[in-house]
Amino acid sequence: MQQFLTTSLTGLTLGMVYAAFALALVLIWRSTRIVNFAQAPMAMITTYVALVVVDAGMSYWIGFAAALLSGLILGAVTERVVIRPVEGKPEINAVILTLGLFVLLHALAAVIFGSRYRSFPAPFGLRGFQVGDMTVALTGFGIFTIVSVVVVMLLLVVLFRYTDLGLMMRASAFNQEVARLLGVKVGRMLTLGWALAALVGSLSGLLIAGGSLVHPSYMDSVVVYGFVAAVLGGLDSPGGAVIGGLILGISLSFVSGYVGSELVALAALVVLMAVLLLKPGGLFSHATARRV
Amino acid sequence: MGTASIASRLGQVRSKLGTSPPLMHLALALAGLVMVIVVLESTSQFRNGQFAAMAYLGIAAGGLTMLTGLNGQLSLGHGALMAIGAYTAALLLPDADAGTPVVLVLLAAILVTTVIGGLIGVAAARLHGPYIAGATLALAVAVPGIALYFGETLGGEQGLTVSLPEIPGWFADVVYFVSAHDVTGSKYVAYIGWLSLIVTYVLLANLSRSRVGRKWRAVRDDEVSAEIAGINLARTRVVAFVVSAACAGLAGAVMAIAVRITAPSGFTLTLSLSLLTAVVLGGLGSLGGALIGAALLTFLPQLVTGLGHDAGLSDLQAAELAPLVYGLTLVLVILLAPAGIVGSLRTWQARRVPSKPTSEQQLGVQSGGKK
Numbered sequence: 001m002q003q004f005l006t007t008s009l010t011g012l013t014l015g016m017v018y019a020a021f022a023l024a025l026v027l028i029w030r031s032t033r034i035v036n037f038a039q040a041p042m043a044m045i046t047t048y049v050a051l052v053v054v055d056a057g058m059s060y061w062i063g064f065a066a067a068l069l070s071g072l073i074l075g076a077v078t079e080r081v082v083i084r085p086v087e088g089k090p091e092i093n094a095v096i097l098t099l100g101l102f103v104l105l106h107a108l109a110a111v112i113f114g115s116r117y118r119s120f121p122a123p124f125g126l127r128g129f130q131v132g133d134m135t136v137a138l139t140g141f142g143i144f145t146i147v148s149v150v151v152v153m154l155l156l157v158v159l160f161r162y163t164d165l166g167l168m169m170r171a172s173a174f175n176q177e178v179a180r181l182l183g184v185k186v187g188r189m190l191t192l193g194w195a196l197a198a199l200v201g202s203l204s205g206l207l208i209a210g211g212s213l214v215h216p217s218y219m220d221s222v223v224v225y226g227f228v229a230a231v232l233g234g235l236d237s238p239g240g241a242v243i244g245g246l247i248l249g250i251s252l253s254f255v256s257g258y259v260g261s262e263l264v265a266l267a268a269l270v271v272l273m274a275v276l277l278l279k280p281g282g283l284f285s286h287a288t289a290r291r292v
Numbered sequence: 293m294g295t296a297s298i299a300s301r302l303g304q305v306r307s308k309l310g311t312s313p314p315l316m317h318l319a320l321a322l323a324g325l326v327m328v329i330v331v332l333e334s335t336s337q338f339r340n341g342q343f344a345a346m347a348y349l350g351i352a353a354g355g356l357t358m359l360t361g362l363n364g365q366l367s368l369g370h371g372a373l374m375a376i377g378a379y380t381a382a383l384l385l386p387d388a389d390a391g392t393p394v395v396l397v398l399l400a401a402i403l404v405t406t407v408i409g410g411l412i413g414v415a416a417a418r419l420h421g422p423y424i425a426g427a428t429l430a431l432a433v434a435v436p437g438i439a440l441y442f443g444e445t446l447g448g449e450q451g452l453t454v455s456l457p458e459i460p461g462w463f464a465d466v467v468y469f470v471s472a473h474d475v476t477g478s479k480y481v482a483y484i485g486w487l488s489l490i491v492t493y494v495l496l497a498n499l500s501r502s503r504v505g506r507k508w509r510a511v512r513d514d515e516v517s518a519e520i521a522g523i524n525l526a527r528t529r530v531v532a533f534v535v536s537a538a539c540a541g542l543a544g545a546v547m548a549i550a551v552r553i554t555a556p557s558g559f560t561l562t563l564s565l566s567l568l569t570a571v572v573l574g575g576l577g578s579l580g581g582a583l584i585g586a587a588l589l590t591f592l593p594q595l596v597t598g599l600g601h602d603a604g605l606s607d608l609q610a611a612e613l614a615p616l617v618y619g620l621t622l623v624l625v626i627l628l629a630p631a632g633i634v635g636s637l638r639t640w641q642a643r644r645v646p647s648k649p650t651s652e653q654q655l656g657v658q659s660g661g662k663k
Contacts, residue, residue: 029422034422035422035425035426037425037426037429082623082627085627086626086627089630091421091422092360092364092366092421093626093630095366095421095422095425096366096568096572096622096626097622097623097626097627099368099425099565099568099622100569100619100620100621100622100623100626101619101623102565102619103562103565103569103615103618103619103622104616104619104620104622104623105619106615106619107612107613107614107615107616107618107619108616108619110608110609110612110615111605111609111612111613111616114608114609115608115612116608217561220433220561221433223429224426224429224430224433227426227429227430228426228430231423231426260441262437262438262440262441263437263438263441264437265430265433265434265437266434266435266437266438268430268433268434269427269430269431269433269434272426272427272430273415273427276415276418276419276423276427277415277418280418280419280423
């Protein structure tokens with residue numbers, strides 16, 4: 001019972017982080033039809049930015065804000081400089097490009113920040129609380145994780161549902177030509193989309209790192225889990241990404257707790273294969289005809 | 293008589309070779325073999341080791357460039373497939389008296405990887421673009437974990453040691469006869485690697501010029517028209533994946549024999565991404581390009597690490613310069629010259645010599661380079 005509870009709660013927290021990461025992938029996929037595999041090292045870089053700020057003696061929250069801000073800038077710059085030229089080219093070019101960024105950012109981080117493991121601070125306690133003789137593994141930082149991801153999701157919903165800016169972003173994602181004819185500055189919307197996605201990505205990076213160790217490849221497996229979560233939800237739907245993230249987080253946590261932590265990535269692969277073979281459009285998809 | 297007739301004879305031979313791709317590939321292979329012997333016999337033992345590395349990277353890159361360049365499937369899981377081949381070889385060569393012939397080891401590695409590659413290929417065939425990239429990425433991340441989980445048989449984090457197979461007497465005799473040198477262990481491994489590479493490349497080159505290769509290209513260029521022309525999309529994709537996986541398995545086995553140790557740390561995501569760099573830089577779909585890329589992966593790290601030391605970086609930092617260059621290469625090639633080295637050279641040549649644009653040449657340029 002103890003283990004079951006611990007596993008579920010860990011899964012819930014992890015699931016929230018995967019959901020955030022999947023959300024970042026979905027935001028970019030919706031606006032530019034690119035899966036940004038470089039999301040993981042981008043989040044890693046911004047976490048290092050936070051670490052540098054914190055190591056300089058400033059508070060965790062300033063580091064937190066610095067990471068999110070640098071994520072915003074990194075995303076915008078990436079879209080503007082590197083991604084814009086391949087938009088509309090064969091999709092394989094964009095995929096290879098994001099993988100190139102993946103390798104590049106990785107190596108850059110290792111050269112600048114060093115490739116050893118460094119501990120990252122957490123603003124809240126990392127111990128669960130005691131109920132009778134059971135430890136409830138919901139830590140202060142875990143609650144913070146869940147709350148911050150939920151807040152970000154709500155903010156995104158507000159942005160996309162209730163603001164003109166969100167409407168323009170949705171329009172450019174839906175149909176670039178028509179949006180442009182209606183006076184939407186599509187290029188600017190795409191840059192903004194990438195910036196927002198990178199911000200959400202760096203949030204998930206910070207949440208994974210909190211109270212744990214950071215090194216240049218600590219996000220590598222997260223990009224796989226985030227991708228699986230996004231595909232689980234259909235890659236096109238933000239709500240689906242969140243549910244996919246939660247399902248994946250909890251199931252991977254059970255694999256880790258009851259089978260072996262070495263097989264977590266394999267389990268993610270199995271989940272991905274099963275979804276792609278049985279319901280390639282995601283869990284909530286209806287059959288659609290392919291357009292020629 | 294004299295020079296004129298020799299020239300015309302040469303012209304005849306060339307046109308004959310030109311019209312028969314298999315003959316031309318065989319002639320290229322023989323020329324390659326001679327070059328391999330000359331190079332391996334005239335270089336140091338250390339260089340022989342590097343050439344062995346270039347051979348296994350070249351085999352894997354050759355398989356990947358066929359899959360990605362001709363069939364349009366992007367695999368990030370070739371490092372994992374190499375791991376499967378390497379572990380098969382390692383299990384067959386546990387100690388010096390295992391006595392399994394090398395050819396058998398290589399064939400077994402190919403067989404096992406083919407079967408597993410087939411399973412993955414069946415799943416991957418239904419995917420496209422980013423989905424297949426993501427699925428194979430998951431494969432690359434997942435496979436090292438298997439070696440850790442089954443630590444009893446697969447050696448866990450430390451990995452398995454691979455014993456160098458005994459050098460057959462006849463092989464030592466042949467080499468001594470040709471070059472009057474004795475065969476050292478690393479030279480033997482380099483020969484194994486390069487012979488495998490030549491055989492693989494001849495087979496791949498012929499395959500790419502055959503009906504199978506044309507089907508791969510048709511599926512890559514336009515799924516719908518290919519299907520209307522009666523090509524079974526799924527089957528074609530699976531075949532391409534299986535062929536490519538078999539190459540990766542062979543490469544893994546050669547790697548196991550060359551490195552003498554097979555551990556999860558040798559088959560990280562970085563390996564898969566480096567292979568991708570090699571084929572993109574060389575030019576997708578071009579075997580020559582894959583070989584250039586493999587040479588880059590082998591010789592560049594030493595060079596840039598040395599430069600990094602000179603620039604005052606620490607050992608750990610200098611070691612990261614090679615991946616830095618790989619990443620930069622990937623980004624710049626895609627942005628500036630998506631056809632890669634071989635493809636760009638071909639375009640440039642076609643522009644310079646507009647005299648005889650045979651249909652075959654034009655095709656090569658359009659499809660971004662092929663062998």
